[in-house]
Amino acid sequence: MVNIGTLFRECQSVLEAARIPDARFDAMCIFQDCLGDKNPLFRPLEAVNPETEAKIRAMTERRLNGEPLQYILGEWEFYGYPFKVGAGVLIPRPDTETLVDNVIRLCRENKITSPRVADLCAGSGCIAVTLKKELPLSEVFAIELSQEALPYLRQNVSLNEAAVDIIEGDVLSDKTASGFSGLDIVVSNPPYLTADEMNELQEEVRREPSMALAGGGDGLDFYRALTPLWKGALRNGGWLCYEFGMGQHDEVGKILAGNGFENIKFTRDLGGIIRTAMAQKTEENNG
Numbered sequence: 001m002v003n004i005g006t007l008f009r010e011c012q013s014v015l016e017a018a019r020i021p022d023a024r025f026d027a028m029c030i031f032q033d034c035l036g037d038k039n040p041l042f043r044p045l046e047a048v049n050p051e052t053e054a055k056i057r058a059m060t061e062r063r064l065n066g067e068p069l070q071y072i073l074g075e076w077e078f079y080g081y082p083f084k085v086g087a088g089v090l091i092p093r094p095d096t097e098t099l100v101d102n103v104i105r106l107c108r109e110n111k112i113t114s115p116r117v118a119d120l121c122a123g124s125g126c127i128a129v130t131l132k133k134e135l136p137l138s139e140v141f142a143i144e145l146s147q148e149a150l151p152y153l154r155q156n157v158s159l160n161e162a163a164v165d166i167i168e169g170d171v172l173s174d175k176t177a178s179g180f181s182g183l184d185i186v187v188s189n190p191p192y193l194t195a196d197e198m199n200e201l202q203e204e205v206r207r208e209p210s211m212a213l214a215g216g217g218d219g220l221d222f223y224r225a226l227t228p229l230w231k232g233a234l235r236n237g238g239w240l241c242y243e244f245g246m247g248q249h250d251e252v253g254k255i256l257a258g259n260g261f262e263n264i265k266f267t268r269d270l271g272g273i274i275r276t277a278m279a280q281k282t283e284e285n286n287g
């Protein structure tokens, strides 16, 4: 039987040879998952049973074929919570933790203890579930249209025991938006890649659903449509919180201001990129 150390070196080197970025990290995640051990390399001489070896080899092969590591593992962490992922749902990104941080801070600073929140384009549910866990008195609605993403959303709500209301619906439809009123927060990480970016996707990202990525020619279709549509669902003093792509802040700011939102604030993600905007609906601008 092959031992852990030998098999690890073999898997790492085939991933490296195929120019998989972060080959060692990916190999380590696969070994941790299959061996149920955070530090499998602490016992390099231990034999790997044939069943586990076959599983490790199969997962390594999937990675070699360009499948995202997160889909292969079937679960990924966001804000310290586990989320089931796989083909059909966007993998939660660390950038989006900035958006979640903003909403939490906004509620705390404004003493909104039991916020009513709608998460538009909920996907895996990483935003909605995290907000419900971090703000337990909140009422959170997660709205998603994709039939492929919805099963993951349902699974993640129950996996995390988060009492989130799931709504199957089109966030671009007046029928969906008009079903809401008096919300404290509307939060969204909508699809925002431009047509050019969609044509130049990395192999891994190409495996993610285009419905989760494509934001129209300039990537801003959702911001233009959602901002006026969901303004009516916010209470006076309520906030609209968006994530967007690198370089889109000026245009998103103009869309928010053009729709009468005030107190527009931008924040940077951990990589220093301006990544989110928060904007307030005030009494003066609620027309």
Ligand SMILES: C[S@@+](CC[C@H](N)C(=O)[O-])C[C@H]1O[C@@H](n2cnc3c(N)ncnc32)[C@H](O)[C@@H]1O
Pocket: 089, 090, 091, 092, 093, 096, 120, 121, 122, 123, 124, 125, 126, 127, 143, 144, 145, 146, 149, 169, 170, 171, 172, 189, 190, 191, 192, 211, 212, 213
């Ligand atoms: C960028 S992903 C964000 C997913 C998740 N909120 C996150 O941050 O990881 C956008 C999501 O919007 C969903 N979506 C696209 N068009 C939609 C629509 N018209 N109505 C509702 N959801 C939509 C996609 O299926 C996808 O799950």
